[in-house]
């Protein structure tokens with residue numbers, strides 16, 4: 001893993017830039033929506049693993065939710081799903097950007113400490129929106145104009161000490177494809193788990209509950 005605080009990103013893994021235009025204003029498109037209940041940290045990491053396994057390259061994952069909502073926990077699962085070792089991912093709050101190499105390159109960014117768009121532009125975030133690089137951006141809602149049109153927005157809501165909800169909104173074809181794949185993977189998991197589980201086991205902690 002490499003960490004970076006400067007404005008110069010390392011060479012992108014491939015060419016073929018994705019355009020980073022102004023974000024689609026909410027309401028101007030009809031994003032696909034999926035909400036998942038996360039009854040434990042394990043469930044959040046499990047959702048992340050499913051996301052990591054479903055990524056095909058080039059996706060932008062725009063994460064929002066208050067401190068402690070589980071954004072970093074979700075990214076940990078995504079990294080594991082991309083084949084990185086468990087416990088590899090830490091919060092990039094102070095270093096701003098972590099770069100990981102798994103099945104696909106993963107850039108993990110935290111915008112929490114940035115004060116304005118100029119500072120956010122200064123870290124070179126938009127240069128990562130190209131090729132097969134996957135970007136997972138915590139506090140993405142602070143600077144929506146920096147995000148590409150095509151993105152999966154994941155909003156984590158904090159309910160109790162252990163329960164969270166993930167609301168996923170797909171803007172653009174790449175994100176819609178990802179969301180569809182996630183829903184299919186979750187359905188498949190439920191189907192394969194069903195014969196072995198009693199109804200009581202099916203709702204126990206550790207598995208995301210989907211709607």
Ligand SMILES: Nc1ncnc2c1ncn2[C@@H]1O[C@H](COP(=O)(O)OP(=O)(O)O)[C@@H](O)[C@H]1O
Pocket residue numbers: 038039040041042043044065066067068069070071072073074091138161162163164
């Ligand atoms: N359902 C859950 N999903 C994610 N984290 C949870 C959950 N329940 C409890 N937690 C705890 O909440 C904290 C989330 O921290 P973190 O992922 O760093 O949040 P964020 O990055 O949003 O600030 C961790 O201490 C984790 O153990």
Ligand SMILES: [Mg+2]
Pocket residue numbers: 071072091110138
């Ligand atoms: Mg975090």
